Amino acid sequence: MASVLDLRRRIRSVKNTRQITRAMKMVSAAKLRRAQERAFAARPYARMIASVLASLVRRADPYDEKTGEPASPLLVARPEKNITLVVVTGDKGFAGAFNTNVLKQARQFIIDRDGVDIDLEIVGRKGRDVLRHSYPVASVDEDRRMAEGSRRSREARVEITGEHGGILERLSFDKASHLADTLVHRFIAGETDAVYLVYNEFQSVIQQRMVVKRVLPIREVGQEDVASARELTHEEREELAKSARTAGVSLSPEDTHEADAEASKFGTANVDYIYEQPPRQLLAALLPRYIATQIFQALMESVAAEHAARMTAMDSATNNATDMIDAYTLTMNRLRQAAITKEIIEIVSGAAAL
Amino acid sequence: MAEANAMHVRLVTPDKIFLDGYADAVSLPGRSGYLEALYGHAPLLTELGAGEVALHGGEFDGRRYFVAWGFAEVLPDRVTILAESALEPQEISVPEAQAELERGQRLWNEAGEDGARYQEANAIIHQAEERLNAAQGSGHNQ
Numbered sequence: 064m065a066s067v068l069d070l071r072r073r074i075r076s077v078k079n080t081r082q083i084t085r086a087m088k089m090v091s092a093a094k095l096r097r098a099q100e101r102a103f104a105a106r107p108y109a110r111m112i113a114s115v116l117a118s119l120v121r122r123a124d125p126y127d128e129k130t131g132e133p134a135s136p137l138l139v140a141r142p143e144k145n146i147t148l149v150v151v152t153g154d155k156g157f158a159g160a161f162n163t164n165v166l167k168q169a170r171q172f173i174i175d176r177d178g179v180d181i182d183l184e185i186v187g188r189k190g191r192d193v194l195r196h197s198y199p200v201a202s203v204d205e206d207r208r209m210a211e212g213s214r215r216s217r218e219a220r221v222e223i224t225g226e227h228g229g230i231l232e233r234l235s236f237d238k239a240s241h242l243a244d245t246l247v248h249r250f251i252a253g254e255t256d257a258v259y260l261v262y263n264e265f266q267s268v269i270q271q272r273m274v275v276k277r278v279l280p281i282r283e284v285g286q287e288d289v290a291s292a293r294e295l296t297h298e299e300r301e302e303l304a305k306s307a308r309t310a311g312v313s314l315s316p317e318d319t320h321e322a323d324a325e326a327s328k329f330g331t332a333n334v335d336y337i338y339e340q341p342p343r344q345l346l347a348a349l350l351p352r353y354i355a356t357q358i359f360q361a362l363m364e365s366v367a368a369e370h371a372a373r374m375t376a377m378d379s380a381t382n383n384a385t386d387m388i389d390a391y392t393l394t395m396n397r398l399r400q401a402a403i404t405k406e407i408i409e410i411v412s413g414a415a416a417l
Numbered sequence: 418m419a420e421a422n423a424m425h426v427r428l429v430t431p432d433k434i435f436l437d438g439y440a441d442a443v444s445l446p447g448r449s450g451y452l453e454a455l456y457g458h459a460p461l462l463t464e465l466g467a468g469e470v471a472l473h474g475g476e477f478d479g480r481r482y483f484v485a486w487g488f489a490e491v492l493p494d495r496v497t498i499l500a501e502s503a504l505e506p507q508e509i510s511v512p513e514a515q516a517e518l519e520r521g522q523r524l525w526n527e528a529g530e531d532g533a534r535y536q537e538a539n540a541i542i543h544q545a546e547e548r549l550n551a552a553q554g555s556g557h558n559q
Contacts, residue, residue: 104433111429111499115462115488236431236501329497330462330490339447339463348464349488352501359431 067402070395074388081384087157088377092310095268095370099312102265102363107326109356115330116349123342135347136251137354140280145180147224147246147255148172151262151361152190153369154231159376161263161369162189168273168293169194169261173221181221182255184242186362188228198223231366239359246358247351250279259290262361263368268307269300271368278357281350303371306378422456423475425495428482428503435503436482441474443496445489446547454491461491467544469551470498481506483551485544509552518545 065073123134133139150169152162169190173181183198185191201222225245230238249255258279264272272295277288295303307313330336338345423439444453446468454461465487472480487500521541528535 101432105431107434108429108431108499111497112488115490115499240501329499332460332490332492334460334492336490337459337461339449339452339461345462345464345488352486352488356431 065394065398067395067398070391070398074391074395077384077387077391081381081388084377084380084384088306088310088374088381091370091374091377092307092312095367095374096312098363098367098370099265099267102360102367105360105363106323109360110323110326111329112349112353112356114327116346116353118331119342119346119349123346134343135350137247137279137281137350140282141256143176143179143257145182145255146176147182147184147249147258149184149186149242149246149258149260149262149358150190150194151260151365152185152187153365154188154229155373156189157376158369158373159379161372162187162193164273164293165261165263166190166193168275168291172259172261172275172291179220180217182224183221184225184227184246185223186227186242186365187231191223191226191228194223197221231362231369234359234362234366236355236359239362240352240355243351243355243358246279247354260358260361262365263372264292264361265364265368265371268312268371269295269304271295271303271371276361278354281353302379303375306375307371309378310374312374424454424456426472426477426498427496428470428498428500430500430503435500436477436480438477439475440472440477443473443498444469444471445491445496445498446470446484446487447489454496457493458491460493461489463489463491465489465498465500467547469547470500470503481551483509483548485548504551506551509548511549511552514545514548514552518542518549521545 148169150165152165156162169183182201183194185194198221199219201217201224225242227238227242230242246255246258250258257277259275259277261273261275264274273293275290275292277290282288340348423441424443426436426438426440426443427434428436442453442455444451445463446465448464448466451468452463465484467485468483470482470484470487472478482500482503482505484498484500484503487498489496489498518541521538521544524534524538525542528538
């Protein structure tokens with residue numbers, strides 16, 4: 064049986080832990096707010112690229128009328144014999160089930176596509192740490208990484224071809240576009256027949272889902288090509304909402320409808336444009352940028368989702384600590400009372416004996 | 418706030434709306450050469466190469482930004498520029514651009530018969546040269 068002193072020590076230690084988790088929650092909340100703002104600020108560009116592309120596709124036939132040749136190799140769908148899967152996890156833990164969920168979804172994807180060769184591109188240190196245990200790293204000729212046929216040979220059905228740890232911390236468009244370039248290159252070279260992205264989509268704190276999305280080949284511009292998705296459960300949403308409220312993060316994102324509508328007008332005015340370059344050429348130049356924007360957007364949303372998950376995890380940790388302190392305090396008080404009562408009984412029975 | 422002949426100019430980068438305001442004229446580094454848009458310009462879509470976007474008149478008179486790649490829509494009363502990055506001349510690092518130029522020249526020398534690599538090298542050289550020009554241009558004007 065623990066003594067009053069032991070319990071007091073336990074309580075002090077749990078109180079310290081609670082302070083840390085509370086601080087971590089507030090830090091995550093602040094980071095979440097910033098990540099959310101960044102994701103919103105980036106929307107006009109993404110919208111504009113998508114809308115100008117959609118309008119170009121309408122005006123310029125993406126496939127040549129006579130030869131049927133596509134304007135860009137990125138539009139060509141091939142049978143999916145070799146797939147590249149980009150797994151977007153976080154760099155750090157302590158974010159509840161965030162990383163586990165992404166990895167679960169990725170594993171499911173690999174299991175579902177039995178008999179298909181899969182290359183993994185891993186974003187985030189956590190994913191790398193876990194997936195390295197399960198899959199071998201592909202042997203790639205580093206000097207000729209971007210060149211055709213850089214792959215030496217395939218040893219297993221699932222191999223890790225790239226690891227991108229630490230790009231999320233100070234995420235910039237350059238880094239996302241570098242990753243996109245690698246993927247586009249590989250797709251054009253025929254090393255891969257499709258590129259999928261598995262990540263945590265983030266619309267607002269309570270609107271999130273885990274999605275597997277195809278980014279290459281491009282089926283239809285501006286249309287999401289979602290292979291599978293997992294929505295938040297009711298409990299998860301409640302928890303997120305609760306922790307956001309206590310941390311002072313607004314649940315409803317800023318109203319961006321007006322700005323979005325404005326952005327979607329880009330390049331779509333109802334006039335005959337003069338094209339400085341042939342529309343097909345414009346189309347071919349824009350498509351790789353479109354991929355880069357999509358990946359940038361996905362990474363940014365994943366960062367926001369990670370902070371939201373961490374905030375929630377830290378919120379429940381703080382609550383658990385409070386519960387524990389309450390329980391220990393109760394036991395401690397009871398023990399103390401028991402000791403006092405015992406002493407009184409001793410005195411009383413001693414007095415009665417006289 | 419818009420004056421009679423002012424165009425609404427927006428410069429949008431992947432991170433944010435970089436600039437949003439009014440100007441009398443905008444010059445753009447089109448892929449096939451610089452072009453200047455004034456109020457009432459015919460609707461135009463163009464890809465931008467590496468070079469400077471310059472604004473004349475209005476609240477941002479004389480502002481110049483270096484863009485590496487972009488895409489622009491010109492309408493009679495507004496210009497919208499999508500740029501992968503926008504830098505002010507003083508933000509450009511000359512040594513970095515110089516190093517990039519040398520890298521491009523090295524690639525150019527190594528390219529040999531490979532057309533794609535040759536093109537890539539040319540693109541790098543062009544971008545670095547434009548960047549240097551933009552950086553030095555600011556020195557002359559000040």
